[in-house]
Amino acid sequence: MRRDSRRGLFHQVSARDYWVWGGSALAALFALWWTVTALQLVSPYFLPSPAAVLGAFTELWGDGTLQGDLAISLQRIAIGFSIATLFALPVGILMGTVWRFEAAVEPIVDFIRYMPAVSFVPLTIVWLGVGEGQKYSILFIGTFFQQALMVMDNVKRTPREYVQVGQTLGMKTLPLLGRIVLPYSAPAIWDTIRITLGWGWTWLVIAELVAAESGLGHRIIVAQRYFHTDRIFMIIILIGVIGLVIDQAMRAIDRAWFGWSRGGAR
Amino acid sequence: MNAVAEFANVSKTFATKKGEVQALAPVSFQLHADEFTTLLGTSGCGKSTLLHIAAGLETASSGEVLVDGVRVDGPGRDRGMVFQSYSLFPWLTAAENVEFALKGLGLSRAERREIAHEQLRLVGLEKFADAKPAELSGGMRQRVGIARVLSYRPKILLMDEPFGALDAQTRIEMQELLTEVWESHRLCVLFVTHDIEEAIYLSDRILVMSARPGRIKDDVRIEIPRPRGPEVLTSPALMEYKESLTASVRAEALA
Numbered sequence: 001m002r003r004d005s006r007r008g009l010f011h012q013v014s015a016r017d018y019w020v021w022g023g024s025a026l027a028a029l030f031a032l033w034w035t036v037t038a039l040q041l042v043s044p045y046f047l048p049s050p051a052a053v054l055g056a057f058t059e060l061w062g063d064g065t066l067q068g069d070l071a072i073s074l075q076r077i078a079i080g081f082s083i084a085t086l087f088a089l090p091v092g093i094l095m096g097t098v099w100r101f102e103a104a105v106e107p108i109v110d111f112i113r114y115m116p117a118v119s120f121v122p123l124t125i126v127w128l129g130v131g132e133g134q135k136y137s138i139l140f141i142g143t144f145f146q147q148a149l150m151v152m153d154n155v156k157r158t159p160r161e162y163v164q165v166g167q168t169l170g171m172k173t174l175p176l177l178g179r180i181v182l183p184y185s186a187p188a189i190w191d192t193i194r195i196t197l198g199w200g201w202t203w204l205v206i207a208e209l210v211a212a213e214s215g216l217g218h219r220i221i222v223a224q225r226y227f228h229t230d231r232i233f234m235i236i237i238l239i240g241v242i243g244l245v246i247d248q249a250m251r252a253i254d255r256a257w258f259g260w261s262r263g264g265a266r
Numbered sequence: 267m268n269a270v271a272e273f274a275n276v277s278k279t280f281a282t283k284k285g286e287v288q289a290l291a292p293v294s295f296q297l298h299a300d301e302f303t304t305l306l307g308t309s310g311c312g313k314s315t316l317l318h319i320a321a322g323l324e325t326a327s328s329g330e331v332l333v334d335g336v337r338v339d340g341p342g343r344d345r346g347m348v349f350q351s352y353s354l355f356p357w358l359t360a361a362e363n364v365e366f367a368l369k370g371l372g373l374s375r376a377e378r379r380e381i382a383h384e385q386l387r388l389v390g391l392e393k394f395a396d397a398k399p400a401e402l403s404g405g406m407r408q409r410v411g412i413a414r415v416l417s418y419r420p421k422i423l424l425m426d427e428p429f430g431a432l433d434a435q436t437r438i439e440m441q442e443l444l445t446e447v448w449e450s451h452r453l454c455v456l457f458v459t460h461d462i463e464e465a466i467y468l469s470d471r472i473l474v475m476s477a478r479p480g481r482i483k484d485d486v487r488i489e490i491p492r493p494r495g496p497e498v499l500t501s502p503a504l505m506e507y508k509e510s511l512t513a514s515v516r517a518e519a520l521a
């Protein structure tokens with residue numbers, strides 16, 4: 001009998017492994033869902049059938065509701081997340097490189113990071129009302145502080161020798177940051193953006209659940225009000241799919257731009 | 267001979283959590299134009315510290331370094347440095363790494379490219395101009411490092427165990443290459459190593475350092491004629507120098 005050459009722990013998972021094993025697991029999960037609902041083991045109020053969920057999709061897509069919600073949610077996350085990122089990048093880079101800045105800002109950022117972003121929802125409504133600004137602010141609070149700390153950590157990993165090379169070439173602080181620290185940290189920072197964007201969806205949906213007249217989160221609340229569990233399922237799955245697509249796209253960009261960072265050598 | 271650089275009572279004491287560590291006792295010596303000088307000493311004796319002070323990457327606790335009579339105050343392009351590792355930017359190609367050193371000199375993109383390719387040719391890497399560091403072997407990467415630093419013609423070339431991470435065979439190839447390049451360029455080099463044969467093969471002059479806190483305990487002139495080929499590595503002349511230098515270094519290791 002041939003022995004499996006990939007026994008033991010920590011073997012690299014190939015793309016094929018993902019398709020075969022991941023695909024099978026997903027199919028099994030789906031089959032279980034389908035079976036349970038087809039045999040009517042659970043009330044559809046708790047667990048709608050796959051067909052019902054698909055029906056909810058065609059229905060809401062057909063009358064344009066879903067497109068509208070999707071558009072406004074995507075717009076909110078695009079704007080709110082971008083603002084957070086735009087601020088977190090310079091703050092994180094400065095925290096990671098300039099000791100005075102780190103000493104002054106890091107404790108505050110670290111402190112606020114531990115305050116649950118959700119708990120700011122009532123406060124932001126008091127401050128900003130229930131308009132778009134309030135959605136952006138929740139995305140900002142949930143994202144900015146995490147990002148700033150992660151970016152700080154990303155740039156801190158720049159090997160000192162790279163900076164010293166720049167210094168011996170007579171480069172001053174800004175060029176050192178822009179031409180050495182930033183390019184070196186770019187792949188890690190991109191990863192930070194990718195990961196925090198995933199979390200961003202949570203903040204968005206929370207903001208929309210609490211106080212919104214549109215958006216995917218709002219649609220979930222409406223569905224709940226009318227016991228449309230199938231719609232709730234559909235929207236949750238939809239958000240998952242969108243997240244997955246964006247994540248994969250960002251990974252593809254990472255491979256295209258930052259291939260050098262996986263060479264292992266310098 | 268005229269002094270390009272003068273080290274005057276340069277010392278260094280690091281403040282650590284466990285108290286003060288004196289890495290370098292006050293050392294004084296001069297570097298001469300067109301001369302290849304090597305600091306030889308066991309690890310931890312303060313060689314890198316001295317080199318970093320000369321580069322302006324580290325400040326001396328006392329004393330000063332003068333280059334052409336001017337006191338060193340921070341890094342500058344008159345002193346080029348070759349590091350042991352982590353010195354090529356992995357996101358740039360070999361040629362771009364060399365061009366990086368040429369920015370801000372008022373050269374056009376095309377001129378920079380031309381100089382970069384010329385320098386890579388001198389170290390035998392013209393075919394690898396567009397390769398990323400990850401695609402190059404350790405020896406090739408260090409050649410790019412040398413091409414980069416030579417491209418902007420510093421007055422003094424500082425090299426901190428540049429071949430320390432290479433295997434024995436590649437190391438010898440690199441020593442040959444450096445000798446060849448140096449014999450055609452002739453600039454003031456301060457080289458650091460703990461490898462005695464390497465020091466003899468490359469140098470006009472060897473400064474033997476004592477154990478920490480480092481000071482210069484021997485100043486040996488290497489009179490092996492140039493050009494020097496790899497046969498020097500097995501020559502009786504080298505063996506002779508090696509014997510006395512080994513004794514000198516060993517006395518330190520036991521001290």
Ligand SMILES: Nc1ncnc2c1ncn2[C@@H]1O[C@H](COP(=O)(O)OP(=O)(O)O)[C@@H](O)[C@H]1O
Pocket residue numbers: 280281282287288289307308309310311312313314315316478
């Ligand atoms: N930044 C530092 N802080 C504290 N001690 C240091 C520092 N850098 C070097 N040293 C100490 O100074 C001594 C000399 O170091 P170094 O110049 O790197 O030696 P070498 O290059 O000859 O091996 C060593 O004992 C080392 O531990």
Ligand SMILES: [Mg+2]
Pocket residue numbers: 313314315426427
């Ligand atoms: Mg050293």
